Amino acid sequence: MSRITDIIHSVPVDPLTGSISVPVYQTSTFVQEAPGVHKGYDYARSNNPTRKALEDIIAKLEGGDNAFAFATGLAAIDAVAKLLSSGDEIIAVDDIYGGAYRLFTHIYEKLGIKIHYVDTTDAENILEFINEKTKFIWIESPTNPTLKVTDIQKVSEIAKPFGALVVVDNTFASPVAQLPFELGADIIIHSATKYIAGHSDLVAGLVVTKTPELSEKIKFIQNATGGILGPWDCFLAIRGIETLELRVRQQSENASKIAEYLTTRQEIDKVYYPGLTTHKNHEIAKRQQNGLFGGVISFSLKEDTVEAANQFVTSTNYFKLAESLGGVKSLLCHPAQMTHASIPREKRLSSGVQDSLIRLSCGIEDVEDLIKDIENALGTLKLEVKGQKLEAQ
Template identity: 80%
Template sequence: MSATKIIHSIPSDPLTGSISVPVYQTSTFIQDAPGVNKGYDYARSNNPTRKALEDVVAGLEGGHAAFAFATGLAAIDAVLKTLKSGDEIVAVDDIYGGAYRLFTHVYEKLGLNIKYVDTTIVENVANAVSSKTKFIWIESPTNPTLKVSDIKAIANIAKSINALLVVDNTFASPIAQQPLALGADIVIHSGTKYIGGHSDLVAGLVVTKTQELSEQIKFIQNASGGILGPWDCFLTIRGIETLDIRYRKQCENAQKVAEFLLKCDQVDNVYFPGLTAHKNHEIAKRQQNGLFGGIISFTLKDDTVAAANVFVTNTNYFKLAESLGGVKSLLCHPPQMTHASVPREKRLQTGIKDSLIRLSCGIEEAEDLIKDLESAFKRVASKKLVQAI
């Protein structure tokens, strides 16, 4: 969807002519008679501001319908609730720590079986699935090591066993990647990230491909009640208005920063799909429309938590914080922050080394971001020098 179509897919208010979607800050709606209303009866079930957001997001992803939840994890939870005890999920091994925690500490106890595989190798997925597999669950790119999986190939595997492919599209955003068009059945977003874009809200979004799936998620949204409030819906809509221009600038910045990191003596590995050395660069180039996102991860040659701590506490423009995708650049240390709930042994198996640092490039000038990182590298080097003396 072009920037023009995105902006003009957001409706104006037919009642007043307001160019912005109104915030319907109400808990209930007056009815003409029992069950006779103007399409709304109670705000958990529906709300005009939320409906506007959901319609816009469905259009962004080319889906049948979309559903807005209070957080990204609430969106994931709603999708999981379509399963039953004994069902199986084949999931990407490098999965978001919050999703891993939810899978492991909540749903495995309720009888779901989760298999984790490196989905960047299609054969791994084919070998892992079984007659009990109901979902193949991937992030592409993944959080935090930016693994890229072939969505179309994995969708074919899912269809061959009558399973569904769920794609977390948070890192690529609808600007770069359209998983439903590539064969996925359900798309999930943490709307907190690129879609909201300003680090001022938390939100989750589910986009469904078919009417049947839409009816299932709508029922769960209403029955479980983890909905996104009208004000946060308004903020998310406002974020979508600049999504295209923001995301493209962040991609541009990340490419420059990643190329800088490749040349740094203190850096061991750089993880970014826009680098030709990336394992699945060509797949990313094809299915992400040549846009590689604003997230970069890298490890230090001094692969210690101590070295990482020095680095992440000595930047100026990159603010140390959870989350990503906002207009201000952020950085974090996943082993102690976003992925602390994942056991260290499993983290190491999936490439999350002790020194792994994740950068989220904002819309500042790339040259300023690079100077900021150079300063942090100098602090790491001086710290080592002091220790050596």
Template identity: 75%
Template sequence: MSINTTQLIHSLPVDPLTGSISVPIYQTATFVQDAPGVHKGFDYARSNNPTRAALEQLVAHLEGGTNAYAFATGLAAIDAVLKLLSAGDEIIAVDDIYGGAYRLFTHVYAKFGIKVHYVDTTEADNVLQYINEKTKLIWLESPTNPTLKVSDIERIAAIAKSFNALVVVDNTFASPVAQQPFQLGADIIIHSGTKYLGGHSDLVAGLVVVNNTELADQIKFIQNASGGILGPNDCWLLIRGIETLTLRVTRQCETALQVATFLESHDAVATVYYPGLSSHKNHEIAARQQNGLFGGVISFTLKEDTEAAANALVTNTQYFKLAESLGGVKSLICSPPQMTHKSIPREKRLQSGVADSLIRISCGIEEAEDLIKDLEQALVKAQVSATVTAAQAV
């Protein structure tokens, strides 16, 4: 089911007090009460805020969930979900996982007795090798960061249900425009609102979306008890970004497919990871569960598989700006082994497919032909650099 843009942008009510068509920013720490415990639904800004409430209702609508909760960062949102667990519980997580999530799992929650099995979930049956009565969460990114692996969410959700485990889907890369995980059997959806939802590289935020009241009560309690909330100003920025989400993501997906096709044909490129290409391992699954939209992120490796070759490319682009993050209107480029996934040990990184020369690009809303020309000239410079390096080594 695709998002109805008309319904989306009109799901935000006009401010009943003033008629403002833009959601007001309630920049306040507390709210006056008529009597102890008697108020207008708000008492303290950590517990709730009208601007945040409007954002949370919007995101719940966007994902087809019952409730959504806004956090200060994507990692704060992930942390809130992990707080559902107890010592001795286990997680099955996709092996090609976001570096920040890996760091949180490994260096924070492992010492509290939470065990994580990293599994190649591109084959759903691999989950069966690790799932047991201690498994509480199956943690998926689809597509993954950074090698764009795609998992069959519906098939894995069916396996999870037979063991009473919850399926968590990080839907950041696909966005709600391309993928609706609740319709595929997911229980919890995670977003880094920093990326496509915000869309302008001007905020950091995280969202947790659920589709039943029991989980809603638990996440709400954790949000209030832990206090990692998103402030009202950033909530307003995120609302503004979401209003143009479908327009941006559709354009970015169209551009990315053209760029990926170009990269696949270039003689300096070894492998291109993009679910929209027929060469992608799970292209058919992606086509089925991503509404025919394959995202704006592409990763690729160079035939000269070295960090030096990657550096020669990522430091010579003009439109693609060298920076972490993705999903914004301006195109970005990065070297995951040296940037976003540096916290993952090299051996484990290579096992999950993150080669030394892996480059990740996020297509913005520029003209596709301009982005292709930019990559073309940078690839030439990377080839020249590799030739010079090889000559110096002789």
């Protein structure tokens, strides 16, 4: 069976009515025949049929034991972090999502959790920090926003002798391109807001677990803390999954062409995209992402200033200035002022997030229209070349 057929038919037909779409069970509670005697559902925080359908679909797509849907991606990250105890340590990718950095730094460090931020593009860097207290190696691959790629299999081989769990944020790649469990990971996280749902109309988070033991622990945390995803948003996420492969493939194709175009422009300093052969870990991405490099590109300007970035991001037409990514409509953002504003400037710079860094989320529009949009925005910039101010060509 092809991957796309498997994805489409992972969405179940309703056994009660034959509905081709999963019903929205918009209810807070369920009638019981007697105390404790019910059809598997008693209270909507603990379980809901629409949410269960989404969780089963995601578990199947990622090849996990179980999955759990949360109200946001950060709620999913928080649920996994709650597996830790005071004194535990995390080795986290240095170019980490700003919300995760804020959560770790301002909440979990206060509770006695120590975090080491490491450039995991070279897995050997982990060896300097891993010890018997290390409980998680926390990877985003590709990372947000500089698209760093980590060899998940190699990291997993390093982690196992220490008993550390490998947690992979698979948001940027999606299960269409990358299956971290096959590479040795233990827990997968998604901001389902992005590619999973795919239409910029909900926020959601997912945790996928590899083993029954981890499933039991995350299920307990989900029920005990209550940060669940509501049934309507579950329905929308399921709707999005049905076109996941088609969207990701088109977005990846668009991004590949745009990334190549950006490398030809004199206004651009660096282009970050795993599909470029100049990318540090291009071969690793090619291997572990099934030849799909994703729909996100970042680039920095030769005029490395916030002002230049502002000029660009406010001059596009089809690329809309907004937080988030992964939707059918193209978006762009300035991480230093938006998604990564919570990270101190020195830390941002050390992980490669320059003042002029711009992140593009390529949608499914005609790629020539998107390239023309970028060309027009670049045309509003002014460059200083050899001491002379030149209009961008």
